[in-house]
Amino acid sequence: MRESLVDLNKLFPSICLASGSLFFGFAQRSEAQNRYATSDNGSGYVHWIDLYDADNRKIDPAAESPKPYSPEKTCGRCHEYSTISHGWHFNATDADTKHGRPGQPWIWSDDLTGTHLPLSFRGWEGTHNPDDLGLSRWEVAAKLGGFMPGGGVGSLESLLPEDEGNEISKEQIAAAKESESEKETDEWEAEDKTHITGAVPVDCMMCHRNAGSGYSPFVWSEQIEDENFAYAPTAALGIATVSGNMTRLKGDFDPKLEENQAKLPKVAYEQGRFTSDGKVFFDLVRKPKNDSCYYCHTSRDANSVGRGLRWMHDDDVHVRAGIACADCHRNGLDHHTVRGYDGELHEAGGLVASLSCQGCHVGDDVGHGSATETGDPLAASGRLGAPMPEHKGLPPIHFEKMTCTACHSGSMPSSEVPREINSIAHRLGEHIKRTGMEAPAIFGTVNLPVDYSEYLGVETAGGDDAFHAHDKVYTPHRMMWPSYWGLIRSGKVEVLNPQQVYDIVRRPLKVRKGFEEDLGDVKLSLSDRKKILGEDRARAKEEDRTPEEQEKITAAEEEERKKQVNERMAAALEAIEEEFPNGTAVYISAGQGFVRKGEEEIEPADPELIGDAGKPYQWPLAHNVRPARQSLGANGCVECHSDESLFFQAEITPVGLLPGHEVEPIKLYDLQQADMPRLTLWNQLFAGRSQFKVAGLIALALTCLVVVSAMTWNFSRFFKR
Amino acid sequence: MQHFVTIGDLSVTQFDFRSILIYSLIGLAVLVVIGGVAINASKKTVTPAKSRSWFSKLLYLAFMATVIVLAGTSFGSILQAGHMSGYALIAHLAGAGAFTFLLLAVAVLFVPNGALPEEAGFTSDGRWWFSRASAWLLLISSIAAAGTMFFSMLPILDTPGLLEFAALHRFAGLAVVVSAVMHVFAMLCAKSGLR
Structure with a gap:
């Protein structure tokens, strides 16, 4: 009815x-x-x-x-x-x-x-x-x-x-x-x-x-x-x-x-x-x-996937305290959800200022749009019982150079930046077996300097403000290196429509299951094995081969793989060039570009020609937030201010999808474009800092003693006269 | 609405240090020029002060050199960029270490001992009140400047406390510069026999 x-x-x-x-x-x-x-x-x-x-x-x-x-x-x-x-x-x-x-x-x-x-x-x-x-x-x-x-x-x-x-x-x-x-x-x-x-x-x-x-x-x-x-x-x-x-x-x-x-x-x-x-x-x-929220916003340490290691990881400290995502990431009827970074432009006015890390945890006179600045009672800090951090002895300059999340969020520092998988990129929610190493490779946590001036809702003039608009601020990021097919035309790389690329390259690539897997999948024919191992041993199963025989087979397979990758990629690039005759086809992966070299080979493209086309995309992260005792620097200044600091010295290795192509690891300080000579010099000041503090305090105490003694003596002389 | 003075209102962080710095340095330069002209014009001559040992002179010069480095890196940065960072901060910290230990030596060697010149057995540069006053000011402001920073390096103060002490450190540093200039001026006058 x-x-x-x-x-x-x-x-x-x-x-x-x-x-x-x-x-x-x-x-x-x-x-x-x-x-x-x-x-x-x-x-x-x-x-x-x-x-x-x-x-x-x-x-x-x-x-x-x-x-x-x-x-x-x-x-x-x-x-x-x-x-x-x-x-x-x-x-x-x-x-x-x-x-x-x-x-x-x-x-x-x-x-x-x-x-x-x-x-x-x-x-x-x-x-x-x-x-x-x-x-x-x-x-x-x-x-x-x-x-x-x-x-x-x-x-x-x-x-x-x-x-x-x-x-x-x-x-x-x-x-x-x-x-x-x-x-x-x-x-x-x-x-x-x-x-x-x-x-x-x-x-x-x-x-x-x-x-x-x-x-x-x-x-x-x-x-x-x-x-x-x-x-x-x-x-x-x-x-x-x-x-x-x-x-x-x-x-x-x-x-x-x-x-x-x-x-x-x-x-x-x-x-x-x-x-x-x-x-x-x-x-x-x-x-x-x-x-x-988690359905689309889950990020997980790739190493914990499929190994039953999730029990070893803590949730965000706020979630553990009973705070829900939507307690901070709120929205009104208009559903303009608060993103929560300092200086966010938002129609909610003062309220949004109190929902960032600083706005909630620090005093009312800190942060843009604060209660003191705006006079808006909704901007008052301390929401949901947020404790005010003391940061005893931590020089305030850190708050000018780093976001709260730089020390408190993301993965713990390690020598190799770990990979992560997330809901949207890796279809988490689908009930399948995963290794955690599925493409695309997403890395986190990488602290990179960000110029916030373009995101801040208000003009700031530096000075004693705890968050300078004109300085770059270290912020934790996730990042990925894109891989795609493009066309070098007029000296720059144009990204090709991936749907169109699929139509053009699917035949020459001969890929059925997966790009990396199929391109690198080679099986030597019996005649090839006979040439390598001889008539008698050619039919021997892998487990029956001697180490020397297996070594020869592996080397031959490697050679064959290289040939196959070259041939198929060259054919795919050629097919693109036939479709777009006025350009040079290129495949970008792990920051490198590959172009055709003749009919059956590919070669790395001139990096200058590739320019920024292979650059990684990075985006700031805020969660999971770690408790104070697990924050960066909780174990002392030298956690960052030393030549071995993982904040600068950790490595990240972009994942290339072309089988057989090695990718060099990148030091974080290169990505950060950090002034390493200055940082190295700076680190020297932290060598023996504890001893210096003791010696300095003794010297200062003795100085005080000398001055007080002299004062006493001077006064006594004055009264004697 | 009546406004009650609170502890927060008394905070030194509320003062515009940059303006105070500029006016202080200009005022100091004017005073030194006027003072120099006035003293020179008074035509008063006394026996030039007896020289100190080469070691004392060396320590004094080294101390003044660190004051110049510390003032240049800090006030230079504040005037130029509003705050100190980069190589200027490194040089400031390196200089601060030397300053702390040289301060002890200068205190031992140059603190006015209150002895009369004839009792001390030499013509003291401390015979002029201005020289003695500037020496005291130099020592006390130096202790304040070094002390505020050493205290800040200990895990005692929270962020507002550290910001307050950083502001105090700046004012103490300015006092060091003013008193150092006054003391050098007084020393030169004594040395040249003008006072």
Whole structure:
């Protein structure tokens, strides 16, 4: 049974009265105002609600072909959907947004072409804008939307920016059909199946689900990858089974035709989840649980993966203290989530100043936008019982040169910067066996100097300010070296569209499972083994060979591997050059470029020609925060101020994907562009510092003694006269 | 609204040290010039002070050299960049070590002993009140400058305390420079027989 919209509106006032801004705290600080009534009760509102589909019709689970529920039409009845859907997690493509300090990129990974390319619409230096690469917004949404909460790049206003009302028109379907038929003969064109899949809906439950509610974010990811955009919230919520996927539907498919309806995914609702009047219980929370954040924001030490070593690692000290991610990374109704770095520009004004490390832990007169500076009581420090650090004896200049996180966050220093895996880049959540060494290689923690002046919300003049705008401040980072295919044209490297590259190089590369694995996979033929080991020993199994024989086989395989890599890579580069005759094809990996040398060989490209194209992308990290006694420098000054300091002397080895190509380790001081002669000289001052302190204090005490004695004697002489 | 003075208001960190530094150095230069002209114009001549031993002179010169290095690196940096860092900070710290030990030697050798010249058996450079006063000021301000930093190197003060002591250190350092100039001036006057 379907009810009209007018009738439905009669059913909802009670819900509208009861929910609202309780669901989205701090609405009063934001410009965005909630139009709906609220319950305002600390216990929250229990969401027994009707479900509505995208056409605003109430879901009948017993209907013959029920549609998936639409969060916009369901949640949007009582919550400001249009306001919420432009918050931080949804506004990457919004040109008017202030994107602030660089963050984690989306990584376009294609294991078949050896591509791991950091992408962002936010203009962060070192990332590539998908629009500039010729990737369609739809392609980005389909490839990467599995670890987004919907909307954003996959929203209708992103997919169809010039379309009034953001409706998918018949003309667009016709245009899509035309483009599909022309594809064979015309130039390569980015895929866009918006007219089939529709937009990626914002799924409120991705973040607002209660722990143990049964909502599965990985089902959401799978549905997005299956291009079942509209079905993802329903399947993930666990109230229905979705069968079928849209990946098999070609670009000229018209989902509106009656005869095509059978080809669309099917929804089978769990009727037991519905009450007799058609309501469903949504087990949700106003403030997102940590588990929700972790789905997209987990970073894990690669060495702990698959070895059962996770029990040896502590969580963030704040989490251990019972503080939730959303306690600091808050947002109002507008969903502009506080990122929490010092000087962040945010509409919440003073409040945001009190949610950074300094703002929360240090006095009210420190940090930009502080309570003293702004007079805003919301900027007052000490939130959630944050203790004020004493830093006894630590020269305050450290606070000018380093962020709090430089000493307190990230992995403990080690001689080799460890690798990490994270949710978005490595699809954590998928239930598979991992080694932790899966590409892309992401490293952390590397302390790098950052010029914050461009991210600070206010002008600062240096001086006694604890956070100089004009100085570079050491900040812990994660980093990755991109690998991709490009074209050297007019003296610089242009990144090629990775989808197009896949079409061009898949045949010459002959890769089926994985780029690195298949390129390096060689098996010597029997005739080759006969040449090496002789007729008698050629058939001997590996375990039966003598060490000398095995050595010969390994050397021959190595030679063959080198030849195979050269041949296939040269063929792939040649194929690109045939497609783009006015440039030189190049493959970038681990900071190096490789170009074709004749028909069957490749060679490293001139580094000057490669320029910054191979540079790593690095982004600041803030978690996990370690307790004070495990911070950098807790064991004394020489932890950093010595020639052996891992802060500067640790090494990092970029991971190259070309088998057989060695990559030299890089010292951190090179990445930091540190003035090592000065630091070495500085370190000398810390040799024997303890003894110097004792000797100096003795000398000072003796000086005082001499002066006091002389004073006493002078006074006595004065009175004698 | 009535404003009550609090401990925070009395903090030396609230003063604009850079301005105070500039006015102090200008004032000092003016005073030295005026003082020199006035003393020279008074035509008062006495027996020039008896020379100290070469060792005393060497220590005094070394001490003054460290004062110049410390003042140059700190005040130079403050005037130029607002704060001290880089090589200037390294030189300042290296100089500070020497300053601490030379201060003891200078205190032993140059502290005014209160003896009358005839009792001491030589013509003391301490016969002029200005010379004695500047020597006392030099010693006390030097102890304050070195003491504030040594105390800051111990795990006793927290960050606000350290910032307060750093400010005190700057003012003490300025006092060292002023008193050192005064003392050198007095020594030169005594040496040349003007006082």
